[in-house]
Amino acid sequence: MSMLSTAVRATRKPSHVALKTRSAQTFKAFYATIRSLREPKPPPDVDEVTDNDFIMSILRANPSLRDTRGYLADFGLRAMKPKKISPPPDMIKDVQESIQPSTETLSVDIAEQKQSQIRSPVIASILNPIVRRTALVKLQGPFSERQLESIARGMIYLEKLGLVSVIVVEKDDLPKGESGERAAVMEETMRVVSALEKYGAKARPVLGTVVRLGPKPGEEEASVKSTEYIPEAHTFPSDLDPIRSALKAGEIPVLPPMALDSFCRSVRVDANDVIAALARGMGEAAAESSNNMPDHSDVDLTPLRLMIINKEGGVPSYARDGMPHLLVNLASEYSYIRNTFDPRWKSTHPSALSNLALAQTCLSYMPSSSSAVMVSHRSPSSLIANLITNKPAVSSSLPHALLQGNRKIDSHTPTILRRGLDVRVIRSAAEIDRSKLKVLLEQSFKRELDEEAFWKRMDESLDFVIVAGDYAGAAIVTTEQCPTGTPGTFAPITYLDKFAVLPSHQGDGTVDFLWVALHDESYGLGLPFSANPNGGKEGVGEGRDLVWRSRANNPVNKWYFERSTGHIRMGDWVLFWCDAEMRLKEEAGRRGSAGLSYLEHWERGRLSVWSDIVFKIPSSWRK
Structure with missing residues (x-):
């Protein structure tokens, strides 16, 4: 049974306790009915409300089997070497x-x-103890008492699932250098501690400085990481003892944005500098102690998540009219997001770009499986979904029409950020690294490639290949010519020959990154939101219908159903297609409010032509 089910069951009360509770509640309800006109109703029990909300948050996350396995890989039972005890x-x-x-x-x-x-x-x-992991949390306030309580519940939910927060408090309404700022940030830190303790969490204010201003000794001339945002602070493993002590005691450490300057004075700094220094320092401290036998009460100091909780939400997207980005591939989209940031958003999202830079810097120090989330204080339950699934609320690779009208997407929808992979488009078969592509295809499909036949076909028919990273994933698209004598006028078919991702990269966003690039290079081409910098046509050109086939028993078909315009079952196979979105938009515009008809003239006969051509394409695998 999964840990998620265990977590849910753990909140239930024993049967005899539940019976007494129900009896007491029945009496209270009767008594409250009599006195309801004279006295206000007592507030609900905090623990009961928190437990119910916690259960509902897990259920709403709706994790798949792969999501659950990924969660258990980070927080589940792990074998540990038993200590050898030698008797005298x-x-x-x-x-x-x-x-x-x-x-x-x-x-x-x-x-x-x-x-x-x-x-x-x-x-x-x-x-085999349950592993506890850490998250770096930036609380970008100030927040009201109600808002802090909502955030505190989110932190407690995460702690129940094994993710312990290390919180750094920011107070945006307090300009730096004002008199009394130290007392003000300390007071804000204590407010956060009080909010956590109100809902049953153990919290510890870490009011002493744990980071130091300036680069690490020996790194004054060059930055270790080639990122745009360079933290102006650092930390040593011994500086982290107060945080380590709090985590070992089962307490949530809460820090003010303070640092030690060269004169050993504690001064207020930007919270981003503290967060970035902790991201690097905690990872280095965890690596140093990895060879030692860990105590069962220890928490893995390596940050698994970065959470930026504010009032403005995620990073606005030009493709969704200012609504937040859903999933960001920092390796290929970082510069483009900054360049397409509308100046009007600076008033509504003043810290979006600085937080984007912070996420890029921190994720460069964190494990490749880590992610960052930028979220509004109104969405504490979304932190549960992100922890369990490590995915956005809505997949970014869904058709644009579904994303535009999706009720789940509003100004408070979180933005998930991954370190990601470079995405590039290759248009010549001679430029493909054949050995790496062969490994990718065989590991992904678990079959042996018929190399001679496959590469002959690529030399003759290749349109383009989209490659993610060092062949961690690839989408192979070919051009299939209509045979002579085909009735009607049909353009050559743009055929998705292979779509493959290494097993080690399934679930880390690579699939969505690839499909978005595939959309921009084929059926989404020509639309303004298809201009992502993936090394291809960058949105310039005319969209083409994309066609592919899949075996009827392929478990990936559910994913294909959600992204295709249509499909038709043909024996042991399913034929999928995505209509060129620009053509659909133009046709709908011509008809005004009437929209598209049930069957357009350009659709007549195309399925028979597609199926006739597609199902004659030879297999790429050895029998």
Whole structure:
């Protein structure tokens, strides 16, 4: 049974306690009915409300089997090497002299003892503890009491699932350098601590400085990371002792944005500098201690998530009229997002670009599986969904029409940011790294490639290949000519021959990154929101229908159904297609409010032509 189910069951009360609770509630309800006109109703029990909200947040996340496996990989049971305890030599000698078992008997006894230890759930739970991970959280206030309470509930939900927050508090309405700013940020820090404790969390204010101003010694002349945002602070492993102590005690550390300057004075700095220094320092401290035997109460200091909680939400997107980006591939989209940032958004999202730069810097220090989320204080439950699924609320690769009218997307929809991969378009078969593409296809499809036939076909028919990273994923598109004598006038078919992602990159956003680039290079071409910088045509050109086939029992078909314009089942296969979006838009515009008819003239007969051509394409695999 998954840990998520266990987490839900753990919040339920025993049957006898539940019976007493229901009886007490029945009496309270009757008594409250009589006195309702004279006295206000008592507030609901905080723990009960929190537990119910927690359960509902997990259910609303609706994790898939792959999501659950990914969550358990980070927080589930892990085998740990048991410590070797050597008894004193005198004790060993006394036991050997008194018992003197044969070698055969001793080996049997040891084997039975090992089997009994494996069968014991108590010993198994000690040897395989549930791992707790850390998240760096920037609270970009000020927030009202109600808003802080909402955020505090989100932090508590995450802690129940194994993610412990290290919070840095920012107070945007307090200009730097004002008198009394130190007392003001300390007071704001204590407000956050009080909000957490109100809902049952253990929190510890870390009012001493844990970061130091300036670059690390020896790194004054050059930045270690080639990012636009360079943190103006650093930290050493010993500086993190207050944070480590709080985490070990089961407390959430809450820090003000303070740093130690060269005169050993504690001064207020930008919270982004503190967060970036912690992202690097906590990762380095965790790496140094990785060879030591961890204590079962230790928390993995390596940050798994970066959470930026503010009032403005995520990064506005030009493709969605200022609504937030859903998923950002920083490796290929960072510069483009900055260049297309509308100046009008600076009044509504003043810190969007600085937080974008912060996310890029922090993720460069964090594991490749990590992600950052920029979220409004109004969406605390979305933090649960991000933790469990590590995905945006709505997939960014869905058809644009579905994204435009989706009720789940509003100004408070979170933006998920991943370090991501470079995405590039290759238009010549000679430029493909054939050995790497072969490995990708065979690992993804778990079949042996018929290399001679496959590369001959690529040399003859290749249109383009979209490659993510160092062949972590690829979309291969060919041009299939209509045979001579085909009735009607049909353009050559743009055919998706292969769509593959390495198993190690499935679930990290690579699939969505690839499909968005595929959309921009084929059926989405010509639209203003298809101008993403993926090395291809950058939105210039005329969109083309995209056609592909998939076996009827392919588990990926559900994903294809959601992204295709239509499909038709043909025996053991399913034929999918995506209509050119610009043509659909133009046709709908000509007809005004009437829109498209059930069957347009350009659709007549095309399915029979497509199926006739597509199902004659030879297999790429050895039998």
